Amino acid sequence: MLIKIAWRNIWRSRGRSLVVLGSIVVGIWALVAAVGFMNGFIVGYMADSINHDISNIQIHNPEFKKDKEVNYIITDAETKIDKIQTWPGVKAATSRVLVNGMIASPKKAAGVQIRGIKPKEEAKVTQLDSLIGDGAYFEGIKRNPILIGKKLAEKLGVKVKSKVVLTFTDSHQNLTSAAFRVAGIIESSSLNLNEGYAFVLHSDLTRLLGVQDAHEIAILTDPQVDESIIVTKYQSEYPGDLAETWREIAPELALIQEMYSSMLYVLITIVMIALVFGILNTMLMAVLERFKELGMLMAVGMARIKVFGMVLLETIFIGILGAPIGLLLGWLTMFYYTQVGIDLSAYSEGLESFGYSSILYPYIENSTYWTIAIAVIITAFVGAVYPAWKAVKLKPVEALHKI
Amino acid sequence: MSVIKAENINKVYNEKTIPVHALNDVNIEIAKGEFTAIVGPSGCGKTTLLNILGGLDNPSSGKVIVGDTEITKLSDAELIDYRLKHIGFVFQAYNLIPVLTTMENVEFIMLLQKRPKVERDARAMQLLEEMGIGDKANQRPSQLSGGQQQRVAVARALASKPEFVLADEPTANLDSTSTSALLDIMAKMNEEEGATFVFSTHDQRVIDKARRVITLEDGKVISDERR
Known part of the structure; x- marks a missing residue:
């Protein structure tokens, strides 16, 4: 009632x-x-x-974090990646070669971070291939392909198949330049991807830089995994490297x-x-x-x-x-x-x-x-x-x- | 044997500011089966006395004993339970639950007493029939006349077979035909069910029907006439 x-x-x-x-x-x-x-x-x-830029975990040579000198590499990067990928909670990992330099078109030049990547592995970690708006993911260009962001392409006045020149300092402190052809244009809201990065093949950049191995290992983890556990595990196995979660890499996030x-x-x-x-x-x-x-x-x-x-x-x-x-x-x-x-x-x-x-x-x-x-x-x-x-x-x- | 015994009841309102003596040393006893009217002019303390007899209000001094229980000593929660089990109320403004049907209003007290549904239904229907409103069982109070609503209120008061029914000016809002019909019904219930009725009223028609009339003036009992 x-x-x-x-x-x-x-x-x-x-x-x-x-x-x-x-x-x-x-x-x-x-x-x-x-x-x-x-x-x-x-x-x-x-x-x-x-997901598209920082990844959950990054590994560097501790000195590379302080000074972006190309000689500060992670030794035996591929062996380490093979091992990391067997750990529970790790979905994928890839290595990168990094160098700051200039990208120039006949019209304009701009400062970029040049990232030498392994396309297949990179796609697994950052799904970079899914961000290609125009052109293709390292396809259609036989020699020295490059991917750049849409905003950077507009700034340089280039499109797919246009030629650009990258200039940077190699491992012997020599100024090196090389011509690349735009294979694809990246469309992303990320500032870095849009105008801060230029992606080239790992093999091309290591050849031009004169370095082996990598400057960075990026790790993608399962969403429910606490990244700090993997970081701790990595640090105990490889105390000479510096492993950081995205919170430490990008505290603003x-x-x-x-x-x-x-x-x-x-x-x-x-x-x-x-x-x-x-x-x-x-x-x-x-x-x-x-x-x-x-x-x-x-x-x-x-x-x-x-x-x-x-x-x-x-x-x-x-x-x-x-x-x-x-x-x-x-x-x-x-x-x-x-x-x-x-x-x-x-x-x-x-x-x-x-x-x-x-x-x-x-x-x-x-x-x-x-x-x-x-x-x-x-x-x-x-x-x-x-x-x-x-x-x-x-x-x-x-x-x-x-x- | 007395059902209600009020001893030396005093009630003072606004004790700390301007004291108003509503009841002055009232002593009354009401026996089982009585049909009693408490009468007097407006403001003489009829309603106050009825409220105190029913455990709705506390006296400033004195005690009320119902059966073996001194209700003036009961806590608030005990008084609610006491009223539920021993007293039926009929109010001047009917005070039915507007969202319930006539039948549900009569059943309400029995439901609070946790009586079985079969018993509730039978008793409620029996009372409504006796009140002459059996055909209104499924209607809501707003669909009934004032006289019919007050009959429902009487049925509700009697539903749980309380020891006594307190009715505060039950005919004040009724026309003469409804008043007469209601009084006949209450007198019949008094005789047939042995229900003890205590009214507060200044309605001469009620006074004429009562078998005992207690007259109050300025909070004092000035006469107690049995007929």
């Missing part, structure tokens, strides 16, 4: 109940949308940086991740507080209007805890009704925008200069839907506690004589 009374009380004042229902629906929808968009914005940016978490908490808290006060206000009105009735219930022998439960039940029912509607709306919004993306091209110049994509694809994990729904129902519950407590504190004799 308590459930029946609570349920029917909801529909006694439809307008008011719909306001509470609406605030729960909008609250859930807004949170789903906000989390989805923020995920798309920040997590997408981080995932791009980690770790900071972004922390900021994102904090912002998300702040956002959720603001929405929840607004919801609590909305529900509190509405339920308090519902209780104040029913003073006499609640007084009668206690006068005839209804225990205070049951009166308390009845007021809470009313809000919980509205929460249970509102949660699926809010979740459905949120899911539909996410589903639609995950397919088509949100075109931020009006702001793309500003966004791309920070490494963000101009098309935002919201993303939300399934478990987040439930977390949000439960959080909102708990919030509704909290919002109803004060009105319910107010009902319980009524003195029946006074409530019965309220006009």
